Amino acid sequence: MWFLIILAILVIICLALSIKIVRQSEVYIIERLGKFHKVADAGLTIIIPFVDHVRSIVSLKQQTLDIAPQEVITKDNVTITINTVVFYKVFDPAKAVYEIQSLKKGIEYLAVTTMRDLVGKMDLDSTFTSRDVINDKLRAILDEATNKWGCSIDRVEVQDITPPPDIRDAMERQMNAERNKRAAILQAEGERQAAILKAQGEKESAILHADAERESKIRRAIGDADAIRKVAEAKADEVKMVYGAMMKANPDETLVQLKSLETLKDVANGEANKVFIPFEATSSLASLGALSETLKDNKKSKNSKEAKALDKTINVDMHNDFNDENK
Numbered sequence: 001m002w003f004l005i006i007l008a009i010l011v012i013i014c015l016a017l018s019i020k021i022v023r024q025s026e027v028y029i030i031e032r033l034g035k036f037h038k039v040a041d042a043g044l045t046i047i048i049p050f051v052d053h054v055r056s057i058v059s060l061k062q063q064t065l066d067i068a069p070q071e072v073i074t075k076d077n078v079t080i081t082i083n084t085v086v087f088y089k090v091f092d093p094a095k096a097v098y099e100i101q102s103l104k105k106g107i108e109y110l111a112v113t114t115m116r117d118l119v120g121k122m123d124l125d126s127t128f129t130s131r132d133v134i135n136d137k138l139r140a141i142l143d144e145a146t147n148k149w150g151c152s153i154d155r156v157e158v159q160d161i162t163p164p165p166d167i168r169d170a171m172e173r174q175m176n177a178e179r180n181k182r183a184a185i186l187q188a189e190g191e192r193q194a195a196i197l198k199a200q201g202e203k204e205s206a207i208l209h210a211d212a213e214r215e216s217k218i219r220r221a222i223g224d225a226d227a228i229r230k231v232a233e234a235k236a237d238e239v240k241m242v243y244g245a246m247m248k249a250n251p252d253e254t255l256v257q258l259k260s261l262e263t264l265k266d267v268a269n270g271e272a273n274k275v276f277i278p279f280e281a282t283s284s285l286a287s288l289g290a291l292s293e294t295l296k297d298n299k300k301s302k303n304s305k306e307a308k309a310l311d312k313t314i315n316v317d318m319h320n321d322f323n324d325e326n327k
Contacts, residue, residue, distance in 0.1 A: 017049035027093045029055040039093055058093035062154060065104055069162075070112050072119045074127060081162040082119065086111055086142065087155040095150025103149060107142065111156070114141045124163065131158050 021044055022028050028040035031053045040054075047054075065086040073079050086107055090096045100106045118137055119127055127134070135156050143153040163171065 014049045018046050020045040020047060020054065025059060025061045027058050027060060029058060029093060029097050031055045036094060036098065056093075056097045058090055058096055060090060060093070062087060062089045065107055065111075067108050067111055069160075070115065072116050074119055074124050075121060076123045078124045078167055079164060080119075080124070080127065081160075082115060083159040083162075084111060084115060084138070085157045085159055086153060087157075088142075088146065088151050088153050090151045092150030095148070100149050103146075103151060106149065107146060107151075107153075110145055111138065111142055114138055124167070127161055131161075134158055 020028060020040065022040050022042045024042045026042065028045065030037045030040055030045075030047060032048075032051055034053075036055075037052060065088065067084045067086065069081045069083045071079055072082050088107060090103075096103050115134070115138060118134055122130065135158060138156040139153050142156060146153060
């Protein structure tokens with residue numbers, strides 16, 4: 001009876017030791033009699049108790065390794081502190097277990113030495129402006145070195161770069177001076193641009209005022225010329241009307257001269273201080289003078305003809321009287 005109970009207990013213990021349940025994203029490294037036997041994937045795995053042994057449980061998920069801050073000397077002999085994070089993933093669990101004693105320690109030491117080598121070739125300013133370059137070079141070197149360990153390096157990120165306090169104060173003063181310089185340059189550029197825009201505005205305004213003044217003078221001159229032309233035409237029409245009336249009245253030379261003087265007197269008594277006689281008016285006055293001379297010549301010719309006729313009549317009468325006396 002007791003034998004059966006002990007046997008049952010042993011069977012239960014053996015079953016518990018032989019049945020293994022592997023979780024998702026994990027694998028078991030199984031050794032048989034101290035030698036690598038197989039890699040157990042996720043699910044139910046049965047091993048032989050006291051013969052097979054689970055050497056290690058390896059995670060297949062992407063893992064992070066936070067490397068402690070390290071002091072690094074730059075090319076210009078400045079000691080800075082750099083904090084780095086490495087993202088890696090195991091693709092061969094057997095190599096990760098058997099090729100290196102501690103995968104995390106190996107990645108950490110390799111990242112520190114590689115980072116010191118890279119930063120030692122750069123000056124202080126380059127370390128702040130070339131983080132992407134440092135990350136890419138670190139990732140490439142670590143990925144090549146850890147490939148034989150059955151893992152791949154996905155990313156390397158430099159979290160923080162901390163310079164010494166005195167260097168930090170000098171950098172802050174430099175940044176303040178640079179900001180003040182940029183502010184002064186921007187202010188001077190703004191004032192210069194404002195002065196240029198103001199000068200351009202004044203120039204355009206002066207040009208517009210000059211154009212407006214010129215246009216105003218041109219229009220005023222055109223208006224004055226039209227007014228003078230209309231006045232001259234009106235005076236010419238008046239002269240023509242007076243001349244026509246005089247011609248109908250059959251005036252003599254004295255009357256024509258008097259009417260001309262009266263017309264000129266009316267023109268001179270206008271509101272303007274100066275008398276402008278346009279070309280058309282001078283032509284009319286010239287025609288008036290020519291007509292007056294024609295009237296004068298006609299009158300003289302007429303008087304001459306009348307005198308000749310009178311002389312002829314007197315001669316005829318005298319001849320007739322002389323003939324009568326002789327008879």
